[in-house]
Amino acid sequence: MTTVCALAPQAAEASETSEPPPVPAPVLAVSADGAYAARLAGEGEARYPERWTLGGPEPYAVPLPLAQPEEADSEVLALADGQVLIHRRVADRHEFSLLYPSGAASGPRTGEFRLGSVDAEEGLRVRLLPPPPDGCGAFALAVGAGESTVWRVAGGSGGPERVAVVPGRCSGGVWLDRTGRLLALDREADGRTKAVAVDLGRGGVVSPLLQIAEDSDDRLLLAAPDSGLLLIRSDAPGEPRLGWGVLGSERPVRFPECLRLEDAHPFAVQPGQVLMPETCGVALRVGDGGLALWRPADRYVFRLGAPEGWLGSGLWTPDGRLCLPYATPGVPCGVVSLSQPAAPPPPVRVDPPPAPAPRPVPLQQAPLG
Template sequence: MTVCAIDVTTTAPFTIAVDGSYAARLAGEGEAHYAERWTLAGSEAYAVPLPLAQPEEADSEVLPLTDGRVLIHRRVAERHAFALLYPTGAEAGPRTGELRLGTVDAEEGLRVRLLAPCPDGLAAFALAATDTETTVWQVAGGPFAQVARVPGRCSGGVWLDRAGRMLALDRELELEGTVKAVAVDLGRGGEVSPLLQIAEDSEDRLLLADPDGGLLLIRSDAPGEPRLGWGVLGSTRPVRFPECLRFEEEATPFAVQPGQTLMPETCGVALRVGEAGLALWRPADRYVFRLGGPAGWLGGTGLWTAEGRLHLPYATPEAPCGILGTTLPAAPPPPVHLDPSPPAAAAPRPVPLQQAPLNRAAQA
């Protein structure tokens, strides 16, 4: 395993398609922004710029589809506009094709953003949230339309199955004030059911999930302070908050190993720690590996393969389009106590995932 020394990460959003075939980001400098697609399926990664006649705004969002097209979300006057970009050849040289999909009115107080890539690779969804209601829009891969309306202000957005039907959202209801993760069934008109109910007054957010084995990565203040924890979808065992996941800096999981259907505890998990730190961990272990991310690491992103290899994208002046591959070491490192203080005696004991009907039968 070879990992370069840490450098300052690129902060522009970088998104990888669910199958690892493509990625996309907003590239350029100053006010000259344009969408850029990375092709990752071959022996060597390469980038394809997708500029149009007018530069993109710095707050535009891009998302790659598995067919090579790139979805872009722009704020245009009083609307949020969505379109697909793709490279096309012409006698005068390469050009960028654009297929406009639809718009969402930019009402006062409305926050619109793209959700994570849909597991089927071709559909795409956006979240439009106000303080009292959240709408899920399908913006690609089908009719441009609302597919769910959820009471409350929702954030997050994690897919729970491979069909792109079950979506987890972190919901805050105006009267209750706490954040709880809920499951939204897009196949039943947006039917909402509780997903995380660790303690009655705790804030329970879902950060990441593996649709194959059901591994869930959670942030909750049920132990007395915000902590990272893990559980398994449909399991009766309690959410666990390992001491090895207590970091002095903010830590966020960004990639989980797929394909571990029968053994979710063996899934590799990658976390971004602080501005540019990298940590690797699996639930079956009681330790984490703290590593240096590659120079030019793009936005703290990456993708695990089912075989347990983690791909980290980076861009430097010498290598503007690169992928670093690494694996989770087999041997444990010397024990390092990141926070030697014991948990507070008054911390509430985490209880199992309550009111979580999303077992395998319910997902069928």
């Protein structure tokens, strides 16, 4: 699948350089179906995985500690079946395990199923990818000096399985379809970064995805498989800007003025809006703990105060409710939900402006016929 998006006519030429702003990692990672979430709880050298159950009438958390505390750079990912995948750097390898609560006569315990490891070669960076939309399995991206490898680390036939090798250094990671087959990565090559589509069902065949301008950096930040909505960051307008397009559409990428937000990162998009990308709600992290809501059809951004203790992630329901998990000393596991506010009506413009009404002439000054 290939989508080559042009630049909207009003945009300027591409800038010479474009460094992406650092994307803050959410403290709480939500599963693909929104039923579970996971995070590293605790502080300092006493960290442990914690699983949140979000699919019931009330959210609740279950700690999953093991004999040894976890390192601060360990990653966790909640799976659709309630297990928690953990990625650890251990000596000369990257280890992956599944954690789950296990009842015992002496009290609750944590079960661990070791999945295997990937060698930690010099200069190799390994991180977990977002969960695929079908909820089946989990993947990791290993970035080396000249190539990037996609590993299936859970849900396969055995241990970690190499499913794709992409020439160049890749970042990002966005799923384009509901089956977990098409993965978008931002590939750096020849001094430019372009989003490409990797077909995991065909052995990792790579095809172009974004090509807004020949000398622009075009990154994919978020996608809604149901509607085809794409959230993009590109310097094609002359500076790095947030824009949106539609997967498979011939219409150009648009860069709304209302999305000129400093340090803004989209983190959730409304599902279920089949063939209606303009109606999808989008949630963005703005600055240090700020929150913004936007919808393409409204052309207006709502700046909101995030709830106290917000953990930086969330998910939309198909009916347009945004659920935001938070943790405070008084409420260690909570979720607040809100709806997309109604956008103000656009200003009424009359072009050309109406001519001024003629001044009434007093009767005694009126010409007589």
